[in-house]
Amino acid sequence: MCKQKPFVFGMPAANEYFIGREKEVKRLVANFTNGINTILISPRRYGKTSLVKHVAQMVNSAEVKVVYLDAFACRSEYDFYNQLSAAVLQQTSTKIDEWRQTAADFLSRLMPKISFSPDPSQEISLSLGITAKTHTPEAVLALPQQIAEKQNCRIVVCIDEFQQIGEFPDSLTVQKRMRSVWQHQNRVSYCMFGSKKHLMNTMFQNRSYPFFKFGDMLFLESIPAETWVPFLCQQFAKVGKTLPEAIARKICETVGCNSQYVQQLAYLTLLNTDKEATEADFEASVNDLLVENEMLFISQTEKLTTFQLNFLRAIKSGIRKDFGFADVRDEYGLGSASNINRLKSALVERELIDYDIEGYDFADPVMKIWFGRKFF
Ligand SMILES: Nc1ncnc2c1ncn2[C@@H]1O[C@H](COP(=O)(O)OP(=O)(O)O)[C@@H](O)[C@H]1O
Ligand SMILES: [Mg+2]
Incomplete structure (x- = not known):
């Protein structure tokens, strides 16, 4: 009997648990080593974090340093700057003294607090105390490029749950600032990834958004x-x-x-x-x-209106596109034709449904089974 667990879930798949994704790995390795910005989008739990961490491990070297951070818990622009700086400082140096010195060189007026995390997988956590009073956004955003120059390397900054930035107060201004600094950093590239597809799509595929055409865009499919x-x-x-x-x-x-x-x-x-x-x-x-x-x-479903539940019923019965037809609206009780778009966006917003070229479907295949058993 082998002592190792046979399956992994709820944490990134690594090493022998990481399967498939040959094409995507190749593309990300190329992008990371060539300094191409990358945007990676998929539904949740498809394997974005696993993929990026896997590639990071392959590429990470003295010449190309890969930094990983998770924006999930960030609620504001400066939350993010603190996370970003801490990740870049820590993950580009091997010793505490080294990043302390780097912090002193490039981010003056800092009072870093170091605490030892109870979680043994994260040795130390660093809170830098960066605020709008201590630093301008530009000064903080410049840090990766400055470190890359000093260490004569290139840096890839991977930002997980990037869609969170789209929810910051005054988000468009923040995004504009980031893009205007990032696009001039010749030693730093960014890999931004996240799962709220509608948010990510808006941020990267809408002309009027700052990150429009910022990099190579990948839509991660499921593993076959x-x-x-x-x-x-x-x-x-x-x-x-x-x-x-x-x-x-x-x-x-x-x-x-x-x-x-x-x-x-x-x-x-x-x-x-x-x-x-x-x-x-x-x-x-x-x-x-x-x-x-x-x-x-x-x-996830108890607060839904009858119309919204009926919309899910229609999907479960196999309707993917024709919700606006009078006979479909009648059969499933979807209300007036003008109601349909509202229903779609409310359910997409709640991440209960998703769309692709085939039309709308449940975002979660297991919820779809459950819903079928419960509501039919
Ligand atoms: N390449 C892979 N090989 C095997 N299992 C994977 C792979 N990618 C993802 N998984 C499985 O899916 C789960 C969620 O992966 P994760 O990378 O956290 O997805 P995401 O970041 O897209 O939400 C993992 O815990 C693992 O069980
Ligand atoms: Mg993830």
Whole structure:
């Protein structure tokens, strides 16, 4: 029996748990080493963070230093500047003294507070205390370029959950400032990624937004079943169990190849399997997955209006585009034609539905199953 866990979810997939993505890895490696800005968009839990961290590890060297930060908790422009500076200072030096000196050189008037985090995976946390009184935005935004010049290297700054910046107060002004500084930094490139597709799309694909055409844009697709199936079977084999290919395929199909759900459903199936996974083990595991997520789904749907619920019902019945037709509106109770756009944007805003060229669908494939069982 192998002691390592067979599946990983809820944290980035790394090392032997990281599968597929050959094309995307190649493209990101090229962009990072050539200093090309990159924008990476996908639904949640497809594998953006895993991908960027994987590539960062491959590229990171004395010549190209890759810095990672997560903007998820940032609520304002200066929150972000503190995160950015702390990440750049820490991740471009190996010793505390070194970044202290760098901070003193380039960001005067700082009173850095260092605390040792209780989380052992993050050795130290750094709060720099940068405010509008101590530093102008331009002075802080200049830091990566200054460090890159001093260390004679290039820097790639990877910003996770970048859509958060679109929610800052006075966000457009902030974005304008960033772009105007970033576009002149010849030693620094940026990789911005996030999952609220409508927000990310607006920020990067709308002409009137500052980051329009800022870099190479990648839409991350799901990892195909052909890649998942051998991996799932092999992970079962590692713990002395068998997963028939047909069931591996079902796991992928059931969750629409959503990376996190594939790993999670495979894990539940493994728990339910005695020696060789059966159809019944698989069905029991789907139930377990629904039960695990039920509270979350209830809280996401309990405040919906009847029209909104009806819209979801229409999607669940297979309607993807024709919501405006009179007979569809009648059959599902969607109200007037002018109501349709409001329904769409309210549900997109809540991240319950998503759209692609095929039309609208549930954003979460497991919620779709749950909704079908609950509301039909
Ligand atoms: N390349 C991959 N190989 C295997 N599993 C993956 C991969 N990418 C993502 N996953 C699975 O999906 C989960 C979510 O991945 P994550 O990178 O956090 O997605 P995102 O940043 O897009 O929300 C991971 O915990 C892991 O279970
Ligand atoms: Mg992520």
